[in-house]
Amino acid sequence: MESASEEYTARQHYTESEKQTIFNDEFMPHIHSMYNFGYRLTLDRDDAKDLVQDTFLKAYRFVESFQKGTNAKAWLFRILKNSFINDYRKKSKEPNKVDYQEVETYYNSEDVDRQITPDLRVESLKDMMGDEISNALNALDVDFRTVIILCDLEGFKYEEMAKILDIPIGTVRSRLHRARNLLKEKLKSYAKTMGYNNA
Amino acid sequence: MATSPNPFIQADGKKPTCLEMLQLIVDDQATEEQRVYFKQHMDHCLPCYKEYNVDLAIRELLKAKCCGGGCPEDIVNQIKSKIKTISA
Numbered sequence: 001m002e003s004a005s006e007e008y009t010a011r012q013h014y015t016e017s018e019k020q021t022i023f024n025d026e027f028m029p030h031i032h033s034m035y036n037f038g039y040r041l042t043l044d045r046d047d048a049k050d051l052v053q054d055t056f057l058k059a060y061r062f063v064e065s066f067q068k069g070t071n072a073k074a075w076l077f078r079i080l081k082n083s084f085i086n087d088y089r090k091k092s093k094e095p096n097k098v099d100y101q102e103v104e105t106y107y108n109s110e111d112v113d114r115q116i117t118p119d120l121r122v123e124s125l126k127d128m129m130g131d132e133i134s135n136a137l138n139a140l141d142v143d144f145r146t147v148i149i150l151c152d153l154e155g156f157k158y159e160e161m162a163k164i165l166d167i168p169i170g171t172v173r174s175r176l177h178r179a180r181n182l183l184k185e186k187l188k189s190y191a192k193t194m195g196y197n198n199a
Numbered sequence: 200m201a202t203s204p205n206p207f208i209q210a211d212g213k214k215p216t217c218l219e220m221l222q223l224i225v226d227d228q229a230t231e232e233q234r235v236y237f238k239q240h241m242d243h244c245l246p247c248y249k250e251y252n253v254d255l256a257i258r259e260l261l262k263a264k265c266c267g268g269g270c271p272e273d274i275v276n277q278i279k280s281k282i283k284t285i286s287a
């Protein structure tokens with residue numbers, strides 16, 4: 001768990017065969033999760049491939065910054081996320097501004113309970129057998145998409161997400177909350193459409 | 200006040216709102232103790248009960264539909280052959 005934040009520090013010394021073992025036994029098992037993460041970030045299968053390949057090559061090159069037996073998954077996810085920001089996002093010049101100010105004020109508001117307004121029904125969700133959820137997720141801003149993927153699909157803890165994303169735990173929590181609300185808004189509009197169709 | 204059984208209460212003693220409890224549960228970050236407490240809380244809090252079930256259904260949809268079906272086999276081979284040239 002600690003290794004994610006010490007990506008390029010605390011060098012280990014491994015023999016060539018130890019490196020291979022770490023790579024094959026600790027890194028490679030995460031390749032499918034990594035690919036899905038890459039795909040959900042870029043929304044393009046070729047870009048996802050490049051991103052994954054790039055990440056694993058970096059992981060191999062910097063394997064001595066990884067401490068055997070620690071959280072390889074979080075370490076790899078952090079490398080992928082950084083590659084995405086530094087290489088991919090720069091290339092595609094995707095404008096990306098989340099209104100963090102708005103997000104941060106959420107926990108300070110007095111009437112938070114008022115925000116529990118379940119007008120999305122479980123029954124309508126159960127009817128969404130197609131690409132609705134995937135489209136809704138992909139439509140979110142990449143920063144919101146990312147926390148949903150890390151939390152719901154990959155099961156990371158707040159602390160791990162904070163390290164992968166280089167943000168405070170409080171920001172992880174508020175971003176997740178906001179992301180879930182945005183996702184629900186999208187799903188609600190799909191549910192409405194489906195209701196019209198069924199009527 | 201100090202002997203409150205609510206396991207969501209933080210070190211600062213502040214009583215958590217429904218939304219704060221719900222988020223820990225939905226984000227799957229709650230302790231076993233907190234999960235048990237929340238289950239009982241839902242018995243007499245309809246908004247939490249409804250929202251929890253909606254959130255759960257969304258999570259199940261995400262898991263069923265957004266896991267991508269695995270990466271193409273050729274990536275694995277491409278990576279392995281590149282590694283070989285690096286380490287050679």
Ligand SMILES: [Zn+2]
Pocket residue numbers: 217240244246247248
């Ligand atoms: Zn409640």
